Amino acid sequence: MATPLVLSLEAATLADLGRIRRFVLEGATTLGADPIAADDLVIAVDEAATNVIRYGYRDQPGPIRVELSAGDGELRMRLVDEAPPFDPTAARPAPNFDLDIGERPFGGMGIHLMHTAADRLVHTARGAAGNDLTFFKVLKQQERSVSG
Amino acid sequence: MNLTVDQAQGRAPVTILRLDGDLDAATYEQVIDRARELYSSGSRNIVLDLRAVSYMGSSGLVALHAVALLFEGEQVPDLDSGWEAHHAIGRSIQSGKALKHTRLLVVEDVSASVRRVLARTGLDRLIPFETEEAAVVGGF
Numbered sequence: 001m002a003t004p005l006v007l008s009l010e011a012a013t014l015a016d017l018g019r020i021r022r023f024v025l026e027g028a029t030t031l032g033a034d035p036i037a038a039d040d041l042v043i044a045v046d047e048a049a050t051n052v053i054r055y056g057y058r059d060q061p062g063p064i065r066v067e068l069s070a071g072d073g074e075l076r077m078r079l080v081d082e083a084p085p086f087d088p089t090a091a092r093p094a095p096n097f098d099l100d101i102g103e104r105p106f107g108g109m110g111i112h113l114m115h116t117a118a119d120r121l122v123h124t125a126r127g128a129a130g131n132d133l134t135f136f137k138v139l140k141q142q143e144r145s146v147s148g
Numbered sequence: 149m150n151l152t153v154d155q156a157q158g159r160a161p162v163t164i165l166r167l168d169g170d171l172d173a174a175t176y177e178q179v180i181d182r183a184r185e186l187y188s189s190g191s192r193n194i195v196l197d198l199r200a201v202s203y204m205g206s207s208g209l210v211a212l213h214a215v216a217l218l219f220e221g222e223q224v225p226d227l228d229s230g231w232e233a234h235h236a237i238g239r240s241i242q243s244g245k246a247l248k249h250t251r252l253l254v255v256e257d258v259s260a261s262v263r264r265v266l267a268r269t270g271l272d273r274l275i276p277f278e279t280e281e282a283a284v285v286g287g288f
Contacts, residue, residue: 014174021170021203039261046205050173108234109206109269116268 004069004078005030011061012053020049020066024077031070036141040117041077044135047110047117048079048088052131056083070139074119077135085125088114088133149175151182156195156281158288163191164253164281165215168200171208177227183215193288194219197253197281204262206234209271212252213237216275219249241270252277253284 007023009016024045028038049064056062067078091111115121120136149169156162163186167179183194196212198204210233214224217240225236252272254263256279266272278284 014172017172017174018170018203021172036259039264042203043205043261043265046172046203050205050207054173109209109237110234112269113206113265 002069002071004067004076006068007066009064012049012057012064013061014050014053014059016064017046017049017053020064021046023066024068027068028075028077031068031075031139033070033075033137033139034142037075037137037139040141041075041135041137044114044117044137045077045079047114048133048135051086051088051110052079052081052083056081056086056131073139075137075139077137079133079135080126080130082126082130084129085131087123087125087131089121089123149178151178153182153186156285158193158285160193160288161191162193162195162285162288164195164197164285166197166200170203171198171201171211172203172205173207176207176211179211180214180218180224180227183218187218192219193249195251195253195281195284198262199253199255201262204265206269209237209265209269210234212250212271212275213240216240216247216250220247237269237271237274241274247275250275251284251287253281254279 005027007020021042025038025042028041033041045066052064053059063082065080069076088111118135119138122134124132126132149167149171152166154164156164165182186194194215196215217224225233227233252275254277278287
């Protein structure tokens with residue numbers, strides 16, 4: 001796998017979300033993602049970074065690093081932060097979204113969008129302070145939907 | 149996020165709030181604040197024109213829902229209370245209650261990011277939408 005594309009922000013705030021989304025859109029496209037795959041990764045990074053800034057860093061500036069790489073027809077997007085550990089994969093919404101969203105303990109719409117935007121999601125806590133979240137997405141979503 | 153306001157006339161007066169730019173966690177409160185001003189100054193039916201929204205995530209959905217509740221005369225969830233505003237959307241969708249005073253105007257392309265987000269979350273079933281301005285205004 002080639003050297004990843006990297007965006008490293010030392011003091012990210014909500015005002016940086018646009019920059020983070022642009023980096024992912026341009027990077028994913030450069031790495032061969034089709035428009036649907038790239039758009040989905042933009043949604044995933046926006047929801048994840050918003051959660052980190054609002055709830056992890058409690059709206060205080062904090063470091064966020066985004067890495068993009070591609071291999072085996074799949075794009076990997078890694079988001080690294082220094083916020084208290086939070087595992088969004090533990091908040092996986094039930095398949096019947098309509099019936100249970102009001103009752104879920106945390107997460108809500110953002111977590112749902114993050115999960116539906118990625119094919120797979122892997123979270124690793126980095127000790128007491130920090131998260132390493134990797135999203136996997138097949139590069140060619142349009143071909144996949146055509147072939148079923 | 150640029151916001152502009154137009155007035156139109158269906159069977160009832162309609163205020164059109166046009167959104168231009170990214171509707172994310174950094175901007176969504178601007179939309180709610182502007183809608184509050186419009187409601188306070190007498191508007192009772194609102195169209196949110198999303199055709200020039202380049203990006204919308206869950207914060208944008210919270211804004212749409214808050215505006216819809218406001219125009220129904222209902223209480224808007226506390227936006228600072230963590231996930232509560234998100235859960236309130238789920239409860240509204242589950243309730244199946246029709247919203248009478250808010251409509252969305254969206255692009256025709258169903259694969260556009262904003263439309264996919266509306267569809268994936270079910271918000272397009274909670275707040276009626278159209279792709280033509282005359283149709284959305286005429287709906288009131």
